[in-house]
Amino acid sequence: MMDTQQTMISQTIRPEHHPHRVFLARHGQSASNCEGRIAGQLNPPLTEKGQRQALRLSTVLQDIRLTKVVTSSLSRSIETAKPTAERQGLTACSLAGINEISFGILEGRLRHDLDRDSQNILDQWTRDKANFRIPSGENLIDVRRRAIPALSRVFRENPGDNILIVGHRHTNLVILSALLGWDLHSIKDTSIQSKYVYELHLAPTPRIYTICLTGEARGRRLEGFLSGDAAMSSYKERGLGS
Incomplete structure (x- = not known):
């Protein structure tokens, strides 16, 4: 059951303003991902692997006629979307509203090098990401308050279109x-x-x-939601799509 806050935010995107389809991707590997560095709103570039992932995204989506490409204002999102936008003859639209969650005082810290107090803060946030804020940072409800209104404006301007959003782990959630x-x-x-x-x-x-982007399954389309680890229980009847 959705909480009151969830219902209120969801209703800011009216059904008649929904695009025909939304394609939601996460940015490719960044330098901070590679280092194990906490980088919500830091601005690291993509690694070579991340650049290859960006090219792979553009290849998998090449037969889908996109009409809008949306990124955050962070370079790892912009760099990931660039090959797809160029292949489709589009200019990406950057929205700061869908930037990754802020990790506050933990921004830039290496995960394996946290002192006890910092690790305790990170553990508290991990247990309750929706409500707990790292000092000077955000929780998921904060992210929702800025991300959904920003996307609502894009959707109102592009009803019936096919839109690619290249976001971040927590923004995409x-x-x-x-x-x-x-x-x-x-x-x-x-x-x-x-x-x-x-x-x-x-x-x-x-x-x-x-849609799988890697390995032998690249380009395969599965009905339902598959995460990095397992299918969501909400979509147990998952099967191969067309």
Whole structure:
């Protein structure tokens, strides 16, 4: 059951303003990902692997006519979207509203080098990402308050279109929860990885497909939601799509 806050935010995107399809991807590997560095709103570039992932995304989506490409204002998101936008003849639109969650006083710290107090703070946040704020940082509800209104404006201007959003792990969780009516608390630990892109059909009945970007399954489209580890229980009847 959605909480009051969830219902309020979800309703800011009116059904008549939904695009035809939304493709939701996470940025490729960044330098901070490679280092194990906490980098919510820091601005590291993509690694060579991340650049290859960006090219792979553009290849997998090449037969889908996109009409809008949306990124955050962070370079790892912009760099990931660039090959796809160029292949489609589009200029990406950057929205600071979908920047990654702020980790506050832990920004820039190496995960393996945290002192006890900092690790305790990170552990508290990990247990309750929806509500707990790292000092000077955000929780998932804070992210939802800024991300969904920003996307609502894009959706109002592009109804009926196919839109690619290249976001971040926690921003993408917020977007999924708002568009599909998922409980934010129950999916907070879901691993959103760069090896999948999610295809969302929002009206009249929301549906989601997972498109694989790597390995032998590259380009395969599965009905339902597949995370980095396992399919969500909400989509147990997952099967191969067309």
